[in-house]
Amino acid sequence: MADLLPLPASRDEIHHIQSERKKIAFERAKTAGWYKGKLDHIPADELEDPGVWGQIPIITKDILRTFNHSEFMDNFNVARATDIAEYWRSGGTTGKPVFYPRTFEDVKYGLESWARTFPAINIGPGDLCHISFPLGIHPAGQIWARSAHQMNVGMNWVGAGNAVPSEAQVDLILALKPTVLISMSSFALHLINVADTKGIDLSESTISIVICSAETLSDAKREKLALRWGAEVYDVFGMSEAGLMGCEGDAHDGIHIWSDMYYCEVIDEKTGEILPEGQTGTFCVTPLFSNNATPFLRWNSGDIVRMIEHGNSSGTIGELFPMIQHAARTTGFFKIRGVNLNHAEFEDFMFRNQDINDFQAVLETGEDDLENIRVKIEIKRGSDETKVTHIVNAEIKRVFEVSALIEVLELGSLAKAFETSIKAPRFVDERQ
Numbered sequence: 267m268a269d270l271l272p273l274p275a276s277r278d279e280i281h282h283i284q285s286e287r288k289k290i291a292f293e294r295a296k297t298a299g300w301y302k303g304k305l306d307h308i309p310a311d312e313l314e315d316p317g318v319w320g321q322i323p324i325i326t327k328d329i330l331r332t333f334n335h336s337e338f339m340d341n342f343n344v345a346r347a348t349d350i351a352e353y354w355r356s357g358g359t360t361g362k363p364v365f366y367p368r369t370f371e372d373v374k375y376g377l378e379s380w381a382r383t384f385p386a387i388n389i390g391p392g393d394l395c396h397i398s399f400p401l402g403i404h405p406a407g408q409i410w411a412r413s414a415h416q417m418n419v420g421m422n423w424v425g426a427g428n429a430v431p432s433e434a435q436v437d438l439i440l441a442l443k444p445t446v447l448i449s450m451s452s453f454a455l456h457l458i459n460v461a462d463t464k465g466i467d468l469s470e471s472t473i474s475i476v477i478c479s480a481e482t483l484s485d486a487k488r489e490k491l492a493l494r495w496g497a498e499v500y501d502v503f504g505m506s507e508a509g510l511m512g513c514e515g516d517a518h519d520g521i522h523i524w525s526d527m528y529y530c531e532v533i534d535e536k537t538g539e540i541l542p543e544g545q546t547g548t549f550c551v552t553p554l555f556s557n558n559a560t561p562f563l564r565w566n567s568g569d570i571v572r573m574i575e576h577g578n579s580s581g582t583i584g585e586l587f588p589m590i591q592h593a594a595r596t597t598g599f600f601k602i603r604g605v606n607l608n609h610a611e612f613e614d615f616m617f618r619n620q621d622i623n624d625f626q627a628v629l630e631t632g633e634d635d636l637e638n639i640r641v642k643i644e645i646k647r648g649s650d651e652t653k654v655t656h657i658v659n660a661e662i663k664r665v666f667e668v669s670a671l672i673e674v675l676e677l678g679s680l681a682k683a684f685e686t687s688i689k690a691p692r693f694v695d696e697r698q
Contacts, residue, residue, distance in 0.1 A: 462677060530550065616641075
């Protein structure tokens, strides 16, 4: 299995693979109902011409969500029922989820795409991973776990906190001594806070690498994770529509994309123009191998990125694969008394304070019918509660120009509240 798609020898070989596989992807797409009549005018032998390739219509999540599952299958599935191995749920937390059929061949390439992360991050025989992703119909957890063995890497199939309680996960880490934690960044922070309530310092555990995916990994989160776990933190990027697309190298300056498995473009959202290296636009992906059931061409993931041909990482990953850098973050806002409070910026602000273990921001209506923002915080053991509260209050007013009500919680309160959620609900609107 590990030799299903060996790493290319050079970027020239990657270009050759892309050229050949784009033709195959194009011909497969022509058999899907949705593409009927949309590709007939495009010459298959001229797909390397950006002007020709750019005539292919872009697919968006909004298009897919206009269909129920039966309609989606009629429009996009080209596989026979006997060839379908499983379904992968779309990764979004909002809107109607889409369930993508995956053939046995697709799953093989999916396993390959996830397996590549281990050698890229220098994880090999003798390492043991603790995976805290949900192990269900979304592929990230179960495919990652399954792929480890083909690289002779150990894997504890633990799952999310709603399957194995967080305290039990901390106990497993201490007892089984894994070297790698694979988790959403918010859950990795959550485990730190759960451990802290028990007087356990996870920076003294055996974990030396933390791998995050499925959420934006901000600089503030990365710094906090690195400090509190005593580990090197890597970001990994993928999507249910394609597979695991790539990971960071040792320079941590962007995600190196498996460009032999996926043909990627950055396009101008308004004009559809294909943008050159370094310019910011929306990310479009054409799977080159994992397209046996749903042969998407130019899937718009909604990520705003820039493409960089060469990063600073050493070794094979840096030599072979181009890199994307996420240039913008799609985030929520609170609007309070005329002030837009960006969730991502507020989260970064809070996590940069090393005296705060965790927080939750709640928008509420006061007795005077005015809107308030209540910031619930847990303060690191040993820190001065009065001093920390005063600093947080003053800095929120200075940075965000809003006055907040600060509520100090007992250690472990938020951990219990977040326990049943896959992604920690740090921003809650309770206005009446």
